[in-house]
Amino acid sequence: MSLKKLSNEFTKGIVKENPVLGLMLGLCSVLAVSTEAKNAIGMGCAMTFVLLGANILISLLRKTIPQKVRIPVFLIVIGSFTTIVDLLMNAYFPLIHKNLGIFIPLIVVNCIIIARAEAFASKKLVLDSMIDALGMGLGYTLVLFIIASIREITSNGSFFGLKLFAEFTPVLIMMLPPGAFITIGLLIAILRTIKK
Secondary structure (H helix, E strand, O other): OOHHHHHHHHHHOOOOOOOOOOOOOOHHHHHHHOOOHHHHHHHHHHHHHHHHHHHHHHHHHOOOOOHHHHHHHHHHHHHHHHHHHHHHHHHHOHHHHHHHHHHOHHHHHOHHHHHHHHHHHOOOOHHHHHHHHHHHHHHHHHHHHHHHHHHHHHHHOEEOOEEOOOOOOOOHHHHOHHHHHHHHHHHHHHHHHHHO
16 A cells, blocks of 8 residues: 555544534543543544554454444453553553543444444555545544543643643533533634634
């Protein structure tokens, strides 16, 4: 595969086919964990790890997995990598693990990972699948980080837990799920305007 094609595979997940703003996938986790920037980074790294591992393994096994049982096999592979990242985060990043809570185990049913396994990794070579996973993971992480940063600054007046203002009046709606919906809607509008 040419360098240009690899570059296109990587960048499509960041802008053109961004999983959150373009494909509208994985919104549950985006709504739930986008309250603080550090949580967004933690969730983005966990998702990217699982996406990368699952895409590589599924691509390697694509010719040996029977068509009728492909979805259960995909779920076992994704579940295995989710368990690995859950244990690693609990061991090395216990505070972020505690903040993310149930949303780390729920990565196993995240639409982004299942969709990439079914639509891409099960049909493409390992290198293509790796690049796809890295691009999609980075696109998800960037959007999650931007949304979390906006919500943290407007609702707490802080960034990465550090207070930015001496006096601050919080925008209460930004602490709640509607704040995440409003932010996602604005980002989609901005992205579509830029694409025109």
